[in-house]
Amino acid sequence: MKYEGIVKAIFIERPNRFIALCKVNQEICKVHVKNTGRCAELLIKGVTVYLQESEDPKRKTKYSLIAVEKGNRLINMDSQAPNEVVEEALASGKLKLPGMEEGLTFIKREVTYDASRFDFYVETYEKKGFVEVKGVTLEQDGYVMFPDAPTERGLRHVEELIKAKQEGYECYVVFVIQMKDVLYFKPHVERQKAFAEALKRADKLGVRLLAYDCLVTPDTLELDHSVQVQLEEV
Numbered sequence: 001m002k003y004e005g006i007v008k009a010i011f012i013e014r015p016n017r018f019i020a021l022c023k024v025n026q027e028i029c030k031v032h033v034k035n036t037g038r039c040a041e042l043l044i045k046g047v048t049v050y051l052q053e054s055e056d057p058k059r060k061t062k063y064s065l066i067a068v069e070k071g072n073r074l075i076n077m078d079s080q081a082p083n084e085v086v087e088e089a090l091a092s093g094k095l096k097l098p099g100m101e102e103g104l105t106f107i108k109r110e111v112t113y114d115a116s117r118f119d120f121y122v123e124t125y126e127k128k129g130f131v132e133v134k135g136v137t138l139e140q141d142g143y144v145m146f147p148d149a150p151t152e153r154g155l156r157h158v159e160e161l162i163k164a165k166q167e168g169y170e171c172y173v174v175f176v177i178q179m180k181d182v183l184y185f186k187p188h189v190e191r192q193k194a195f196a197e198a199l200k201r202a203d204k205l206g207v208r209l210l211a212y213d214c215l216v217t218p219d220t221l222e223l224d225h226s227v228q229v230q231l232e233e234v
Contacts, residue, residue, distance in 0.1 A: 005052055129170030132172070158198040
């Protein structure tokens with residue numbers, strides 16, 4: 001995916017989860033944060049960030065926060081972006097789902113199943129499945145984790161993917177790592193043990209857990225290579 005109107009800025013502070021203050025060309029601007037997670041390890045005063053300028057004159061904020069530099073690493077933190085890059089990769093065939101390698105014949109976003117709405121419903125000529133996408137921005141010592149804050153919604157998604165798998169659907173959780181050059185992915189046990197345990201249970205019952213890193217520039221994001229999912233510590 002490609003962003004238009006990207007500008008470089010300096011992060012100052014985040015008064016609440018929706019708004020940040022950034023310095024753009026020596027002017028302090030209110031910026032919309034497109035990620036309601038904590039992101040405390042990313043949004044540190046003085047770091048370089050990349051903003052997308054809006055062309056809508058009616059918007060309360062002129063910019064949206066898209067990416068942030070963490071040392072030598074550029075991390076996209078747009079929470080809407082993972083679904084976009086997964087849809088692109090599914091449609092192009094770059095992302096081949098295990099068990100559905102013969103190729104998808106139908107892809108639909110935002111499909112309700114039981115009490116959840118999964119990100120994608122997919123079909124081949126013979127199989128049907130659900131795909132839930134989770135964006136990953138939390139990195140520590142080269143490995144990445146999810147979630148960065150407890151997520152009851154995410155936990156419910158995993159539990160209902162297990163149910164759908166038992167009813168005959170192919171089911172997947174795709175962790176989109178919004179950065180490059182990481183060692184492996186693992187659930188954040190310390191932040192939400194119940195989610196980590198649910199992932200391990202889902203894996204044993206046939207839900208496929210996939211993780212992919214991304215090629216990131218200030219104005220692009222593209223799904224790239226498969227990354228190892230490590231569950232042993234759960």
